[in-house]
Amino acid sequence: MARRGRTSIVREIKESLQAIDKIGESKREAMKVGTNGIHSKKQMANTMSDAQNFVKWCRSEHGVKSINELNEVHYVSYIAYLSEKGVSQGHRVNVETSLRLLEKGFKERSKRFEDNPLTLIRFCPEKRLETSLRGSDAKNRSYTDAEVQLIREKCSDEVTKAVDLMREMGLRVKEAVNVRVEHFVPNDIGNGWCLNIEKGTGITKGGRFRQVNVPQSLEQRLESWIAYKSPEERIVNVSYSTVRDGVNAACKRGGVEQAGRGCHGFRHAYARERMNQLMTSEQKQMISRVLENRKMGRVADYGILREHDKQLYAEAKKAMDQIHSELGHGKNRWGLAMRYMSD
Template identity: 30%
Template sequence: MGKKSVPSPTRQVELCLKSLESYGQSKHEAKIEHNGEYLDGIYSHKTMKTYMNLCCTFSKWAKAEHGVKKLINLKPEITEKYFEKLKAEGKSPWTLQTVRSALRKLETGVKVRFQRTIEIVPKNLTLPIRERKARKNRGAYSREDADRIIGAVRKENYPRGLMLEVQDTVGLRIQEVTKIRVHDIDFKKGVLTVKGKGGRVRQLPVPQNILKKFREVIERENLTANRKIFTEKIREVERQVKRICQRLGIPEKGTHGFRHHYAISEYLRLRMSGLTDRQARLAVSRLLGHNRLDVTYSYIPREFTDLANLIVSVFHLTLLRNAQRGV
């Protein structure tokens, strides 16, 4: 019998990374199940696509420049030369960090798929520090500005206004709003089932006034269980929000500004209910579909914590005084 043909390096990469598929699972819950240990899975389609492209590009380069046909023959010194090449090409620190993460995941994939423990990324590999830059047009609308924008959009196009209202009161991404189907809404429990990034599913409470408006749309359009509530295009909604913000003289923060407002409102509500800063941030992160405390700092800046502490103190002091007065 002839020798078995060896799969191409890119095919090997595909086999290794595909063995780590964990779509739809919650990384946070999986971490709890594994007692906080490092997790091997890849939890979103977007991450898989990014890592696949980066690892395939690396494997092609390793074959062309160093004759590496099997992933198990990769060496840290080869990877070090690859990063020198990327730096010479002027790749950003963020890109370099992502490549390193992808190759580390490939190490895990090789172990899972081929039962071979190898070191691809040098342990002493040092990369430039990533500097965070504030994104343009990000942040939360004030309560007044949010109401003015939603009201103006609703007058021109009711469905789009309702989409923004759902973002503002439920905290969804605009992409998640467009995917809501009739069967996702539990009118009895007042809960909406949302499939977010990476296929992760979460259930969120919905205010009664929004449930009423959902029901009106369903009855008016005679929608069946599998039909979408909204058929508006995201780009058109975003353009309308930008145009109305310019007309009203409101700093434009895109549709995501309503999600930011929701995060801050929920954080304050949770703090006043007695939760600590950390507990409230974790709860908000799960409502947003992140499950990580550090993500909340882009929605609720660190400096906002001091203001929240003051608001909570005044709130509880007012309750105490009212109780003493018998109010």
């Protein structure tokens, strides 16, 4: 086996992930023969970012200089650190996936440079620390209006702008800090404004199209934000990590228990508010019935047989799909509805 000199831990990450680069190959076929790895550019970018954040933290906090020096204590401590920062459980689940890919890639990389790669220390625990949210543990993760106000009062002006965009328009934290003046246009249906993003590359998740009416309650603030700014300027002039840290600090100062809600709690609050605006009480009862079906592993419309109930189901689903569209999701996302709309 080939050997070589010491290399930086950040470079080790790049080489490790390159070792399991399967972009363009069938994920299903790879899983059949046990050679699956990273199968999309998006997954590669996300894994690279999560892995770099992890090793940089380990280097700073524990003096780790090589992936081979990592152990389960570093892994467990880092996930706990993310939880304390207020990073959502869903994101922590994704981070764990990234770290497991890093470990897999490092083992593959090491086959080229080590005499016996099987002696490498395993740093990922056998069982995950977080469990994916599939609906069985779905619960209300939204901030109340009173909590939002407490958070706003403890944030800087720029972070407060991001909080308002997340709570009032359902934007993700990265979307809130990347949206520009040019994305806000006069509303076609009357007075007011509309967020209209035709090409979302670098802004929305997956670069998806996004169109959301600006609520009347936000119009005056928005107009003050965009005044005297050029079209290409961002509304919020801080990074998404600054917003996350700012919200976390504001919650602590304001006595708001985050309970893993992080910045996503604002989107949950937006979804619930839109549900109250768009759905009748009967339609909301139908949504609850559908979500109960999904939790039990049934199809969404199980037991919905009467003509009146079928019509109610269609109307409730239409409203749900609109809410998901405003959140940047696709249609028929009952699993996501469990996260955002369950009690």
